[in-house]
Amino acid sequence: MESSGAVVSGARSKEDIALDLLKFVAGSTGFGRAAVPSTGFSGTAAPKPEEQINQLLDLYSRCLNVVDGKGVKG
Template sequence: MAEPGPPTVNAPESAPAQPAGPARSADDVALELMKFIAVATGYGRSSQSAAGFSGKPVTRSAEEHAEALLELFQRCRRVVKKDD
């Protein structure tokens, strides 16, 4: 049987409140927004065949894919900086 003792240091209720962290720059926020949009929508990727009707598959080079992502990042930056 375990002996009762003082609570451990790692107990969640005894942890001191810590600040949320350093403020994030507008570029950091724009980058996170760009990553979210790119992953959620497949932005910049060639179209994959899906169920139903689809047009001709578009083949993009790595350079075109990178250019599309850079364009999306610039758009996200403009939106984030507009809110400042």
């Protein structure tokens, strides 16, 4: 029988768990979605793509801190 060289482990890395947490939080809160245009007044302008990327990276680092047990700074 040939071996593919891949190591299968039951343990997941902290980075994978933090990424899943990010996906859960972003999906359930609508974080990172573009603003939907509507009639009337709008609260804020849609964030630029660079701002969205920075916000997602910040959220990922916060998720990673939670997984590491460091908690979240205010």
